[in-house]
Amino acid sequence: xxxxxxxxxxxxxxxxxxxxxxxxxxxxxxxxxxxxxxxxxxxxxxxxxxxxxxxxxxxxxxxxxxxxxxxxxxxxxxxxxxxxxxxxxxxxxxxxxxxxxxxxxxxxxxxxxxxxxxxxxxxxxxxxxxxxxxxxxxxxxxxxxxxxxxxxxxxxxxxxxxxxxxxxxxxxxxxxxxxxxxxxxxxxxxxxxxxxxxxxxxxxxxxxxxxxxxxxxxxxxxxxxxxxxxxxxxxxxxxxxxxxxxxxxxxxxxxxxxxxxxxxxxxxxxxxxxxxxxxxxxxxxxxxxxxxxxxxxxxxxxxxxxxxxxxxxxxxxxxxxxxxxxxxxxxxxxxxxxxxxxxxxxxxxxxxxxxxxxxxxxxxxxxxxxxxxxxxxxxxxxxxxxxxxxxxxxxxxxxxx
Amino acid sequence: xxxxxxxxxxxxxxxxxxxxxxxxxxxxxxxxxxxxxxxxxxxxxxxxxxxxxxxxxxxxxxxxxxxxxxxxxxxxxxxxxxxxxxxxxxxxxxxxxxxxxxxxxxxxxxxxxxxxxxxxxxxxxxxxxxxxxxxxxxxxxxxxxxxxxxxxxxxxxxxxxxxxxxxxxxxxxxxxxxxxxxxxxxxxxxxxxxxxxxxxxxxxxxxxxxxxxxxxxxxxxxxxxxxxxxxxxxxxxxxxxxxxxxxxxxxxxxxxxxxxxxxxxxxxxxxxxxxxxxxxxxxxxxxxxxxxxxxxxxxxxxxxxxxxxxxxxxxxxxxxxxxxxxxxxxxxxxxxxxxxxxxxxxxxxxxxxxxxxxxxxxxxxxxxxxxxxxxxxxx
Numbered sequence: 001x002x003x004x005x006x007x008x009x010x011x012x013x014x015x016x017x018x019x020x021x022x023x024x025x026x027x028x029x030x031x032x033x034x035x036x037x038x039x040x041x042x043x044x045x046x047x048x049x050x051x052x053x054x055x056x057x058x059x060x061x062x063x064x065x066x067x068x069x070x071x072x073x074x075x076x077x078x079x080x081x082x083x084x085x086x087x088x089x090x091x092x093x094x095x096x097x098x099x100x101x102x103x104x105x106x107x108x109x110x111x112x113x114x115x116x117x118x119x120x121x122x123x124x125x126x127x128x129x130x131x132x133x134x135x136x137x138x139x140x141x142x143x144x145x146x147x148x149x150x151x152x153x154x155x156x157x158x159x160x161x162x163x164x165x166x167x168x169x170x171x172x173x174x175x176x177x178x179x180x181x182x183x184x185x186x187x188x189x190x191x192x193x194x195x196x197x198x199x200x201x202x203x204x205x206x207x208x209x210x211x212x213x214x215x216x217x218x219x220x221x222x223x224x225x226x227x228x229x230x231x232x233x234x235x236x237x238x239x240x241x242x243x244x245x246x247x248x249x250x251x252x253x254x255x256x257x258x259x260x261x262x263x264x265x266x267x268x269x270x271x272x273x274x275x276x277x278x279x280x281x282x283x284x285x286x287x288x289x290x291x292x293x294x295x296x297x298x299x300x301x302x303x304x305x306x307x308x309x310x311x312x313x314x315x316x317x318x319x320x321x322x323x324x325x326x327x328x329x330x331x332x333x334x335x336x337x338x339x340x341x342x343x344x345x346x347x348x349x350x351x352x353x354x355x356x357x358x359x360x361x362x363x364x365x366x367x368x369x370x371x372x373x374x375x376x377x378x379x380x381x382x383x384x385x386x387x388x389x390x391x392x393x394x395x396x397x398x399x400x401x
Numbered sequence: 402x403x404x405x406x407x408x409x410x411x412x413x414x415x416x417x418x419x420x421x422x423x424x425x426x427x428x429x430x431x432x433x434x435x436x437x438x439x440x441x442x443x444x445x446x447x448x449x450x451x452x453x454x455x456x457x458x459x460x461x462x463x464x465x466x467x468x469x470x471x472x473x474x475x476x477x478x479x480x481x482x483x484x485x486x487x488x489x490x491x492x493x494x495x496x497x498x499x500x501x502x503x504x505x506x507x508x509x510x511x512x513x514x515x516x517x518x519x520x521x522x523x524x525x526x527x528x529x530x531x532x533x534x535x536x537x538x539x540x541x542x543x544x545x546x547x548x549x550x551x552x553x554x555x556x557x558x559x560x561x562x563x564x565x566x567x568x569x570x571x572x573x574x575x576x577x578x579x580x581x582x583x584x585x586x587x588x589x590x591x592x593x594x595x596x597x598x599x600x601x602x603x604x605x606x607x608x609x610x611x612x613x614x615x616x617x618x619x620x621x622x623x624x625x626x627x628x629x630x631x632x633x634x635x636x637x638x639x640x641x642x643x644x645x646x647x648x649x650x651x652x653x654x655x656x657x658x659x660x661x662x663x664x665x666x667x668x669x670x671x672x673x674x675x676x677x678x679x680x681x682x683x684x685x686x687x688x689x690x691x692x693x694x695x696x697x698x699x700x701x702x703x704x705x706x707x708x709x710x711x712x713x714x715x716x717x718x719x720x721x722x723x724x725x726x727x728x729x730x731x732x733x734x735x736x737x738x739x740x741x742x743x744x745x746x747x748x749x750x751x752x753x754x755x756x757x758x759x760x761x762x763x764x765x766x767x768x769x770x771x772x773x774x775x776x777x778x779x780x
Binding site: 246265268276280285286289292295305311 | 404405406407408653657660661668669671672674677678680681682684685688689690691692693695696710713714717718763766767769770773774775776777778779
């Protein structure tokens with residue numbers, strides 16, 4: 001049921017009624033998509049579990065599916081959640097959890113409609129897996145903070161209006177305790193975005209150089225020195241449970257290779273056959289494990305299997321795409337396009353085998369390296385003793401770098 | 402194809418708790434080892450408590466034939482627990498393989514129904530007289546090495562039969578003038594010799610069966626025998642995946658326990674990343690092994706048309722996971738892991754034998770190629 005006392009009437013039927021009202025007032029066929037999205041936000045049907053006035057109705061989160069299904073059926077525009085994923089998935093819950101009323105009012109609506117794209121200024125060249133070792137500094141100057149440093153792996157920075165940023169505000173504290181969390185205006189002087197060209201030739205990501213960037217203290221999220229705790233909210237939301245959608249057999253990358261195998265008997269060898277069958281089975285096992293996880297979540301038994309899925313898919317994508325290049329033989333020696341491109345989405349199936357092979361190398365690095373995830377499984381799931389950490393209580397300024 | 406249920410039901414959880422509690426009391430590793438060294442085919446007292454008193458022997462048999470009327474899903478849970486304990490009981494051979502073969506015969510026939518009822522009760526032990534390595538799930542039926550003579554007797558040899566040594570009744574595929582058939586033979590007959598073989602798996606010993614004019618009763622003729630045996634092998638292979646899951650689970654749990662306690666170089670060895678990652682990788686494999694084993698059990702329980710694929714995937718996958726888990730268990734236990742005193746060897750022997758039982762992973766992958774249209778190169 002709905003949140004205690006506030007909106008006792010917000011159930012599935014009530015939501016359907018509100019969706020009908022929205023569609024009557026703003027028929028998708030004759031309404032500008034952006035106008036429709038703004039109206040949807042104002043009707044509380046953007047993310048129904050958010051508070052009223054901030055795009056929601058304090059309704060149970062599970063009822064979002066009801067709204068989405070009704071709107072999709074009516075041909076309503078969507079806000080391209082993949083393109084604005086960082087804003088939706090990471091910035092929004094953090095702003096909701098730690099922002100002031102003013103920040104929430106100003107930022108959440110254009111974030112949700114996609115008018116303002118967000119990026120995340122967390123990782124640094126010297127602090128990837130060891131994120132809390134970050135060196136970007138923010139020094140207080142009157143009502144402002146002055147930020148200097150360099151960030152990396154920043155998706156969407158070149159189209160972003162805003163960034164969530166963590167920076168070191170007290171180098172005398174141990175590394176986790178001297179960090180604060182800010183909202184950075186990407187149009188401010190001193191913010192420079194450069195494409196980071198990848199192994200594939202394209203540049204999905206950016207490097208961001210911050211030189212004397214002035215951020216007003218009113219754009220801080222959470223208390224000074226509490227940035228690591230705020231960042232945990234962001235990062236927990238990054239590990240969103242794997243999608244609700246059911247994947248059919250051969251639904252992933254294995255389907256591409258299986259089809260090539262079927263269509264082009266001249267490419268077949270016995271060695272490739274053995275490897276293909278093995279990978280087909282492993283893909284099927286991973287698919288079933290994902291389905292089992294979905295069923296566990298549906299009955300309210302979330303397990304730690306989610307982290308297993310990312311590791312499994314990284315490994316499978318790498319092995320399958322490697323096999324695909326080999327299967328293609330002479331064709332596998334070619335590459336579709338080395339032009340520096342700036343895709344807004346990663347699309348494995350839109351390009352050719354060589355691209356898939358190279359791009360899959362990132363799967364075991366991005367969003368937590370496989371090694372770090374294995375440590376997390378070993379320590380949090382299996383209960384094995386932690387790695388000794390010599391840097392935990394030392395002031396950050398005294399750490400060897 | 403309906404959506405498979407990959408979780409455990411409450412009833413299955415209860416069944417698991419009961420079986421685990423019995424095995425914890427009555428089947429600790431030291432008991433398994435002394436039983437294996439005793440020369441007896443299986444632990445008769447334990448099988449009495451588990452198969453007969455608790456009723457697990459009749460899980461796959463319908464109520465009206467004297468069983469529990471459960472499905473492969475429940476049997477799979479029992480198999481998991483038996484794997485976790487490397488229990489020396491004839492569950493796979495009698496309650497799964499023999500019972501499934503009988504269920505494929507005409508159960509309206511009194512001899513079939515009577516034998517099935519006796520197996521379900523757990524007092525009579527049966528075995529399907531085929532080599533344990535027989536491949537399940539491939540088209541065609543294992544060729545009979547036994548001859549049915551016109552006078553109602555059987556003659557011939559079958560080697561490597563699991564569960565034969567402790568069995569009261571053998572279900573024997575044989576060919577005669579009437580074609581392929583499935584026959585029942587009492588092991589008490591003097592014309593039946595069951596010679597125990599020294600087996601890699603101490604907890605599931607094999608035997609060579611020799612029949613010299615043994616009196617036999619035909620349970621199924623050419624119209625049903627092949628299907629019944631094929632279905633029994635498929636059921637056995639599908640449920641064996643759950644046993645392999647249980648084996649792997651014990652191996653990982655014990656390895657984690659050991660490496661947390663064992664100190665070297667001033668630290669618990671489980672804090673070294675090289676070891677942690679190996680155990681985390683095993684856990685990952687267990688996650689997907691459980692999903693495939695559950696799917697196979699569910700497919701068998703619902704008689705899904707996808708059962709052959711489900712079984713091939715589960716068997717190929719779980720067999721390798723169990724072997725890897727057992728090998729890692731031995732290695733990460735260090736010196737103690739390769740001694741007779743530590744039970745790890747019992748699990749390694751079971752895991753490696755299970756890998757060959759009812760089709761190796763390679764044979765299951767080969768079967769899969771035909772099932773999902775991924776043909777081998779021609780020529």
